[in-house]
Amino acid sequence: MSDLSPIELQIMWSRLIAVVEEQAQTLLRTAFSPIVRECGDLSAGVFDVEGRMLAQAVTGTPGHVNSMAESVRHFLDRFPPETMEAGDIYITNDPWMGTGHLNDFVLTTPCFLDGRLVALFSCTSHLMDIGGIGFGPDATDVFMEGLSIPFLKLASKGELNETLLAMIRANTRLPVDTEGDVYSLAACNDVGCLRLQAMMREFGLESLDALATHILDRSREAVLEEVRALPKGTWASSMTVDGYDAPVTLACTVTVHDEGIHVDFDGTGPQSPRGINVPMSYTTAYTVFGLGCVVASRVPNNAGSLGPLTVSAPEGCILNAVKPAPVASRHVIGQMLPDVVFGALRQAVPTRVPAEGTSCLWNLNVRGVAAESDGNYGFSMAVTSNGGTGARPSRDGLSATAYPSGVKGTPVEIAEAITPLVFRRKELRADSGGAGRTRGGLGQVIEVESRIGKPFELLAAFDRIDHPARGVDGGGDGEAGSVALASGRTLKGKGFQTVPPGDRLIVNTPGGGGIGPAAERPAEAVARDLAEGYVTAKR
Structure with missing residues (x-):
């Protein structure tokens, strides 16, 4: 050898x-x-x-x-x-x-x-x-x-x-x-x-x-070479998200030195009494992923490339929850962490960092009575979906794309084959991307109902309803998400709720934030947005 x-x-x-x-x-x-x-x-x-x-x-x-x-x-x-x-x-x-x-x-x-x-x-x-x-x-x-x-x-x-x-x-x-x-x-x-x-x-x-x-x-060594080319220093960032029944502050300081990058989440809010807490393993996973996207996107992921990227968080905060804290929906908070880290890195390398996006998955976690017996007790499914990503410095954000998780959206045909649900509508949500020199990605509109006349449960775990993705450098914020019934009742962003028979669940996923003043967006890009239906003439 x-x-x-x-x-x-x-x-x-x-x-x-x-x-x-x-x-x-x-x-x-x-x-x-x-x-x-x-x-x-x-x-x-x-x-x-x-x-x-x-x-x-x-x-x-x-x-x-x-x-x-x-x-x-x-x-x-x-x-x-x-x-x-x-x-x-x-x-x-x-x-x-x-x-x-x-x-x-x-x-x-x-x-x-x-x-x-x-x-x-x-x-x-x-x-x-x-x-x-x-x-x-x-x-x-x-x-x-x-x-x-x-x-x-x-x-x-x-x-x-x-x-x-x-x-x-x-x-x-x-x-x-x-x-x-x-x-x-x-x-x-x-x-x-x-x-x-x-x-x-x-x-x-x-x-x-x-x-x-x-x-x-x-x-x-490849990661350290990239790190050593960055400005050295410490930068702070914070972001507020919806939480379960009260807003949650996510705060970090990012320190860049010759031997790596350290992210400390001191200042982050305490762990929640509900299942949106994040174990340290998951906090570390998404934090170093965010760092890697900016610093070393071309280096294969392994123990060597991860080694120079370190993370700490106070024990008992929502990002370092202590057992037996509930953690089932840890992705709602954990997948926001690249955005928090980007807020600090933007101060050091502004041309390499996107604006905030939807970030957390907007999965339709649905459960109920099955149309026929298949050896299981009813149906339970996560129909994966998402909103828009934040605008990039030189490109628009991606629409209806799961970043940072990377999972693909569930095809409607698959969801309808496995569950007794019918998707009446699933399309991009016009005007949901934050305006800017580069525009935020669009969310989507999803409309679904039972096809067997039975109620079904929504196990909601959504965010960016009260605190949408922020634009930067004069860019507009993304549109907030919403969850409601066709009959007019607004549903909560988190928690078990029932969709009654004959009614429809309507989900509007959020849009990503924009970068730069909208007045600086090229005219041909505006015309293309109008032609494609990404923005309306009124907007």
């Missing part, structure tokens, strides 16, 4: 990224939950025997990938490498040591080559229902939010833990989907192991040690 050239090592690195991408595609193709197979709410990666992430799949979300990067170390603490055997599979959904809430299962599988442990494969996906009161923010502690799985063996030497699987089936409204997703996660890691074994035999590798050193050292 010591004689490998840089070119050979680079080829192997690229091959490793291809291995984990096939790992992720296996999960995408076999998952039962539509939020995974249709929208890509997952992560997959390979780790060395020390628990350092060497490569992540391109397919996946930052909240899963960057928090999973830390969770593998927790698996190693409980299952030391010398105790691992071929065919073992480990599982947890611990929010504080996993990916932030109980609805994400993390599976880790040791990979052996000729009897030697050479790597660990890990993956995560979102499961729609794991019991409790359901996937919403109404719980007052984590124990109300569903089944909790500590660090356990899902399989031992190839034999599945049938007792654990029975416990999982018994604690969900969707036993068929949930068990199927567990098998999907296990298969995903198995494919990763097979492909890595084939790669190592092809290249004559006995271990990944030299390749791991190359990947991590090169990645770390």
Whole structure:
């Protein structure tokens, strides 16, 4: 291994990224939950025997990938490498040591080559229902939010833990989907192991040690090179979001120095009595993702590139919630963190940072009576959707796009096939993007009703209703979101609510903020906006 050239090592690195991408595609193709197979709410990666992430799949979300990067170390603490055997599979959904809430299962599988442990494969996906009161923010502690799985063996030497699987089936409204997703996660890691074994035999590798050193050292130095080119100093930023029943302040200071970037969330509001709290693992995941987008967007994501980017938050604040705080809807706050960080970075590198966007997902978490029995207890689904992203310094924001999460929107045809709901309207929301030299992205209008004459529940977890995305440098704010019934009643942005039969749910997702004075927008861009219906003549 010591004689490998840089070119050979680079080829192997690229091959490793291809291995984990096939790992992720296996999960995408076999998952039962539509939020995974249709929208890509997952992560997959390979780790060395020390628990350092060497490569992540391109397919996946930052909240899963960057928090999973830390969770593998927790698996190693409980299952030391010398105790691992071929065919073992480990599982947890611990929010504080996993990916932030109980609805994400993390599976880790040791990979052996000729009897030697050479790597660990890990993956995560979102499961729609794991019991409790359901996937919403109404719980007052984590124990109300569903089944909790500590660090356990899902399989031992190839034999599945049938007792654990029975416990999982018994604690969900969707036993068929949930068990199927567990098998999907296990298969995903198995494919990763097979492909890595084939790669190592092809290249004559006995271990990944030299390749791991190359990947991590090169990645770390690439990030530090970008960091050292930035202005040095400390900048502060704050943002107010809706919260559950009172506004929440998110505050940070960003310090850039020669050895990295540190973000401190001192000044952020206290944890909430409801399930919008964020464990530190998820806070770190989205914070370093925001930093990476500005500082090192071309550097592959691994333990080396993540190392120079560090995060802290006071214990007990909403971004470092203490167990047993409820955390089911941690994405509502956690996905705002790139915007908070951008507010500080804008003072240092204004030409590289977008305006605020919708940021948090505007998922329609719906639940109710199914049209026919399919082995589950009714239906429960997250119809993924979003508003507009913030304008970029030289380009408009993206419309109806999930940034920073990266998940795709659920196709209407899929939602209607799985649930007894009909989507009467789903279109871009004119005039919702903040005006500016570069315009904010548009939100969308979604109108849905039951087709079987039965009520259905909305487990609302929305934000940017009272505090829309702000424009910068004279750019306009994005339009606020809203949730209502066609009959005229305004619904709350968070909490369980019922849509009665014969009525329709109408959701207006928010728009992104603009950058620069609208008077500076090129005339041809204004004409194009009018022609496409992005803005009205009145606006």
